[in-house]
Amino acid sequence: MPLSALHILNFRNIESAELALHPRVNLFYGENGAGKTSILEAISVLGRGRSFRSHKLKPLIQQGSTGVTVFGKLSGDDGVVRKLGVERNSRSADSFRLDGQSVPSAAELAKILPLQAIFSETFELLVGGPLERRQFLDWLVFHVKHEFLPAWRQARQALKQRNSLLRSGRISADLLAPWDIELARNAETLHLLREEVFTLFNQELALLLQDLPALSSVTISYFGGWEEGVSLAEILQLNFARDGQLGHTSAGPHRADLRLRLGKMPAAEVLSRGQQKLFVCALRICAGRVFKQLTGKDCIYLIDDLPSELDEEHRLRLAKWLIELDSQVFITGVSRKDLESVWDLLAVPRKVFHVEQGSVTATPINND
Numbered sequence: 001m002p003l004s005a006l007h008i009l010n011f012r013n014i015e016s017a018e019l020a021l022h023p024r025v026n027l028f029y030g031e032n033g034a035g036k037t038s039i040l041e042a043i044s045v046l047g048r049g050r051s052f053r054s055h056k057l058k059p060l061i062q063q064g065s066t067g068v069t070v071f072g073k074l075s076g077d078d079g080v081v082r083k084l085g086v087e088r089n090s091r092s093a094d095s096f097r098l099d100g101q102s103v104p105s106a107a108e109l110a111k112i113l114p115l116q117a118i119f120s121e122t123f124e125l126l127v128g129g130p131l132e133r134r135q136f137l138d139w140l141v142f143h144v145k146h147e148f149l150p151a152w153r154q155a156r157q158a159l160k161q162r163n164s165l166l167r168s169g170r171i172s173a174d175l176l177a178p179w180d181i182e183l184a185r186n187a188e189t190l191h192l193l194r195e196e197v198f199t200l201f202n203q204e205l206a207l208l209l210q211d212l213p214a215l216s217s218v219t220i221s222y223f224g225g226w227e228e229g230v231s232l233a234e235i236l237q238l239n240f241a242r243d244g245q246l247g248h249t250s251a252g253p254h255r256a257d258l259r260l261r262l263g264k265m266p267a268a269e270v271l272s273r274g275q276q277k278l279f280v281c282a283l284r285i286c287a288g289r290v291f292k293q294l295t296g297k298d299c300i301y302l303i304d305d306l307p308s309e310l311d312e313e314h315r316l317r318l319a320k321w322l323i324e325l326d327s328q329v330f331i332t333g334v335s336r337k338d339l340e341s342v343w344d345l346l347a348v349p350r351k352v353f354h355v356e357q358g359s360v361t362a363t364p365i366n367n368d
């Protein structure tokens with residue numbers, strides 16, 4: 001369901017902005033520091049409870065203010081309307097609201113407002129550590145498999161307890177046993193769900209990249225976080241002494257990863273920077289495609305400073321993928337001309353906003 005309205009209060013340099021949005025393409029242009037990324041961050045806070053750029057709350061709250069508020073209205077073609085609200089305050093706990101009712105966590109909002117963000121750090125997906133790739137896969141698993149979140153929370157809790165015992169030095173197999181059982185049980189569930197979703201994802205990625213030979217030769221494999229063919233329960237027992245020395249659990253679902261290779265080499269060492277960026281965009285588009293196939297719903301794309309990240313040919317490719325997906329997109333850029341050129345070329349209806357010192361104004365476009 002697309003976001004039809006957005007109301008932002010005291011968010012970084014935006015004191016107040018009320019936007020009526022286009023159901024498909026929304027472009028934001030303006031000088032450096034104008035507040036373009038802040039608009040995408042506000043949408044991210046609405047859908048995830050946090051910004052894609054910073055986990056910390058404090059930098060988001062406008063200087064001199066005590067809290068930020070973001071409201072959004074989602075409107076479906078069938079006339080269904082959902083209202084989301086997030087208030088983040090430096091003094092009290094975060095408040096998440098859905099259709100006027102308080103909800104316990106941002107996960108409830110994420111189900112209604114599924115988001116994919118593409119920004120400069122996203123392009124580190126190939127070269128960065130496993131955490132980003134694991135979070136990338138888990139986004140899709142969370143959205144398409146309802147069993148995922150409870151298993152993930154229980155595994156995280158068991159891991160926390162196990163690590164705290166390991167660190168305390170009071171370790172005996174008896175003390176660890178209940179947490180080993182809990183961790184291993186949930187880990188097997190997470191592994192099966194991740195593996196199943198990854199298989200679908202990989203098939204879809206091959207289709208998406210079939211006419212891009214340089215990228216379609218990249219192979220991706222899923223690593224569950226411990227040795228294949230052995231149960232995690234056995235591994236935890238085998239690693240007992242080692243984990244004790246390390247003070248943490250060395251194998252488990254928290255070590256899962258996606259391994260991207262081109263021939264025998266890590267893909268990041270062979271692909272050019274431009275190819276890497278397009279490949280990361282393809283991964284994110286593919287996640288949206290699988291999400292749509294399995295749920296019948298669309299996810300929303302937030303894309304920060306696109307013209308500085310991709311050249312025009314790659315921007316055109318990304319725009320075509322987004323159009324095929326029929327997703328609502330929010331894209332920022334400094335120059336209006338660079339930002340609009342591919343959408344002009346493809347004659348795509350859209351809304352263009354000018355952002356200037358924290359104020360946001362809808363502007364007429366050529367075909368208005």
Ligand SMILES: Nc1ncnc2c1ncn2[C@@H]1O[C@H](COP(=O)(O)OP(=O)(O)OP(=O)(O)O)[C@@H](O)[C@H]1O
Pocket residue numbers: 011012013014030031032033034035036037038039058059060061062063305332334355
């Ligand atoms: N907590 C805050 N209170 C007030 N102003 C802030 C706060 N945090 C950041 N700012 C300012 O708000 C603006 C936010 O910039 P933002 O990153 O959204 O700009 P942008 O238009 O995306 O710029 P660029 O093109 O450089 O990426 C900056 O000018 C920054 O100095």
